Amino acid sequence: MADISMSAQRKRRAQRMANRPRRLAQGPVSDHGDEILQAIELVKAKQEAEAYPGGDFLETKDQETHTSEKSTSIVSHCDSQSAPQTSVHENKSVDEEVIKMLQTSVTCQTLKLNDLSTFDMGWTVKSLVTLVEIGRGSYGRVLLARHRSTGVPLAVKEPSWSDDFMSPGEMVEELKATRTRATKEALIQQLLSGSPYFPKFWGTLDLGNELCQAVEFIGCKKTGTGYPLHAPPRLSVSNVVKIAEDIVKGMKEFHDHGLLHNDLKNDNVLLEKRGKRYNAVVIDFGIASTMTAPAKLGRQTT
Template identity: 30%
Template sequence: MNTWAVPGYTESLELGSGASGRVVLAVHRETGIPVAVKYLSESLHTRPGFVHDFRAEARLLAGLDSPYVTGLYEYVESPDGAAIVMELVDGVSLRSLLTRQSPLDPEAALVILKGSLLGLADAHRLGVVHRDYKPENVLVRPDGGSKLVDFGIAVSTGESAGVAGTPSYMAPEQWTGAPASPASDVYAATATFFECLTGHKPYPADNLAELALRHIDSPVPAEEVPEPVRSLVRRGLAKSPTERPAHAEAFVADLEAAAVAGYGPQWEERGRGRLAALAALLVLLRPPLRPRAETTTDTARTVLRSGGGGGGGWGHAWRPTRPGLLVSAAAALLAIVLAYGMPRSDNAAADQAAEAFATTSARPGVESGPTSTASPASSSGPAESSAPVPSGSSPSGSQGPASDDPTATSSSPGQEATPTGSATATPTPTTASPTAPVAPAVKDVAVSGFRQTGPTTGTTTVSVSTDGTGPISVTLAWYTGDTSGQLGTPDATPQTFDRSGATQYTFTVDHTFQGKGCYWAVQATTTPASADGGASQQILTRRCDIR
């Protein structure tokens, strides 16, 4: 369990937890504003790739100023932990609502779909694909409105980030590791809409392989939903992304036209009223989420906005300003320096210098900076996100219980640019003796883009990040098997690649498989061993025989 806590907040209640971390209810001491604090788990915080992904999620939320997406107040990082401080949504998850009453009235289901689609639309306009739309990640407020949460595995449109998502809601192209597309979010939203209308998921299955094949090959079960919305379900669950609405905004237009034609111009008012009654009941049955404010000095100098805003919460979603971006950039680099360059010490002054700091301000024009004495200078680059299963759990979570639904996916953390240095030899009157190159520390290994290219062939991309330019070896081992989440039986002889002269290496490797299992896997390790222990990825092949 995490022992580190964000400075300046008083925590009172755990809202949810999982392998990737936990979400707790807290109050900002200086302003009295209730917030939700999402902590990266202690075990994942020691793995640089997951810290990259967590930081990338905060960076993404900082740019999303939408009343339909939970707002970011600040991202906080120290050598002892990392946390995202978010707007607290006083509502319940759609999953909790469906557990209480399912199926929903069509008009209420349409209201939920429209609200969360508007959140997706705001993300899609910024070139962001959520990749994990599901009932657990939609929060319904007592007024019947809804908000989208958990961008833990979101990526940029067109990015190849491997197989990731929640299997019951994954589009066919997500199972094959195709580049991220807004149409995949449309598919997941439609699958959730189908569940709201029928009380069950569109493609039930006994195992992961069968589920994948049903999503890829089975007909759309549109006849199970009310006739006025069948066209919506057919389009949203189309097998090819080109046959679906290209993005959420286009799907909203289709939804409104179908809703008015099938249920009349007052459909949204009636649906919101029914939804509000059910959501309000569930909120009343649960312990209150508004803790009492305390008056204590805020050592983190965090600035929050207490007025209402477009986000509908107690604070408004933060929009990047020039001061905020500068602070974020400086703080991100300082986090790198603290993580890799500062020796740990029991000295009180050193501990104080390594204290956690806020990276953003929620109010334009007000500075918010670190409390430590270190001086950051620049920012780190954007990071990829993924939801690894064979080798770990994704940094995800929301203001509710974390989902443990497995996926066949890769560990594809982002990478930091690492400065390189050169050793200066001291000249002597005679001859200079060459110095043997020193092997660097391997900071990060990522396996991404693993996909099947033919009946027996596959390809993958490997990325390695080091802290020096000395020689390293990268070994790829291939496996086949019939069990999800396990590497299986070794397939042929591992391949070893020697590299030197840089701090980052990326290369693509092809392999011809000889085994007959349903699953293929690849594992990358290095010499010297990497800080994160290496990386692996597993995919489900199309040649699997389901009996």
């Protein structure tokens, strides 16, 4: 009689899927700081890392979001530091310093709304309300779209601002500061667009009070599923080491341009499978500054 019971591999997959809501619910409070620090140490001694078991990530065609059962997972067990809390207006002068440094050498590409289409249906975008939100932070939200003529998946960052104003003048200043920050981010995105450690920049969308940025979506481009570092797929030890190396190289490149990221944390690192392994891509330059005029960051607690 044929064995109709669930295979061991399917049982493990079912267990992972059952645990996924709990893992995702942890959100950014989960952290992989210890693992990444350990991985960075391994990067310094690459010849030893190469001897680690596990090898690179391997998957079959029908396992886009799953891994080999031999892979080693990154386990989350630490509390992350709270993100820097500062208003847009407080860092306006910092943003202006970045713009001043880059604007003579960097010119941003531009897009129009009708250059975008919806991710699933391919409808031409006439308003951002037709796009699906895939992320939200203190400085804006991220929408999923496609570049209409090429079909490339895009992440569109729409800035947000406080609506707690004491006067019309305060509102005007807040809107100016928000636009200044978005301009700074766009210049940095354009500057780093050719690097494998940062998203490819597709252009700005000027919608009057809002200056949005469109970058290539990082994650599974077929499904629109993102993999932030705080909720990664299962990875081999070797792949973890290479992810750490990507982050280190990305930050070195950032610093080589005279810039500081100021907000490097596990939900500002996305993973994307290229070839046989997942690569790390650093995002979110909202608090970035020049080295000579660092940002004023709020107090962080552990």
